[in-house]
Amino acid sequence: MQPDVPxxxxxxxxxxxxxxxxxxxxxxxxxxxxxxxxxxxFNHAFARRGLDWxxxxxxxxDLLRVTGGKERIRACHARLRIASPLPDAEIAELHRIKTARxxxxxxxxxxxxxxxxxxxxxxxRRRGQRLAIATTTSRDNIDALLSHALGRGWAAAFEAxxxxxxxxxxxxxxxVYLEVLSRLKLPASxxxxxxxxxxxxxxARVAGIPVVITRSLFFRDDDFSGALWVVEDLTELDxxx
Numbered sequence: 001m002q003p004d005v006p007x008x009x010x011x012x013x014x015x016x017x018x019x020x021x022x023x024x025x026x027x028x029x030x031x032x033x034x035x036x037x038x039x040x041x042f043n044h045a046f047a048r049r050g051l052d053w054x055x056x057x058x059x060x061x062d063l064l065r066v067t068g069g070k071e072r073i074r075a076c077h078a079r080l081r082i083a084s085p086l087p088d089a090e091i092a093e094l095h096r097i098k099t100a101r102x103x104x105x106x107x108x109x110x111x112x113x114x115x116x117x118x119x120x121x122x123x124x125r126r127r128g129q130r131l132a133i134a135t136t137t138s139r140d141n142i143d144a145l146l147s148h149a150l151g152r153g154w155a156a157a158f159e160a161x162x163x164x165x166x167x168x169x170x171x172x173x174x175x176v177y178l179e180v181l182s183r184l185k186l187p188a189s190x191x192x193x194x195x196x197x198x199x200x201x202x203x204a205r206v207a208g209i210p211v212v213i214t215r216s217l218f219f220r221d222d223d224f225s226g227a228l229w230v231v232e233d234l235t236e237l238d239x240x241x
Contacts, residue, residue: 029216116234
């Protein structure tokens with residue numbers, strides 16, 4: 001396991017989270033353990049298009065260093081070095097099939113919210129905190145997950161929703177966080193980002209936002225040096241307040 005900040009909250013951390021004007025959430029791995037479903041959906045798309053690719057968990061964990069589904073497909077093909085690059089249209093079709101399969105898996109109940117997420121969202125609303133999403137996943141993926149978990153009107157709870165297609169550069173670039181701050185019209189110091197990956201941690205910190213890490217399936221052993229606090233899941237935020 002890589003070194004990271006201790007799981008015990010530094011003095012004042014819980015209070016900082018409670019006093020923040022806004023909580024900004026990543027989606028994949030943070031709100032729900034979606035990455036395993038994404039992996040299965042990618043493999044489904046490859047089979048549908050006649051590709052003999054199969055991303056096991058080890059391969060997929062490595063590919064997760066590349067942010068964005070289409071970018072991940074392109075990176076995988078480039079590593080094979082066996083043919084000319086896949087046309088953009090083929091990558092788009094693979095991604096369309098994958099996204100549809102992911103939505104089916106979510107709708108079948110295979111991906112509930114992680115422990116503590118619903119309670120934290122409710123507590124933040126009671127405190128009058130503003131909520132936002134900053135993610136590199138697509139709006140279709142966000143809607144598939146949160147429509148099932150929070151209901152069709154889920155988007156009304158979030159004042160800013162910035163997805164991968166809304167920015168030029170994806171995490172670890174800070175673009176999604178800078179766009180959220182712009183829409184909220186808040187300084188970075190008055191917000192807290194909730195993330196699960198090093199790419200997310202870097203993106204938020206470059207934007208100047210303090211970060212709480214919730215360990216997830218694919219990134220739990222990463223080096224989270226620079227995070228404000230690292231927890232196993234978001235129930236710890238309530239227990240240590």
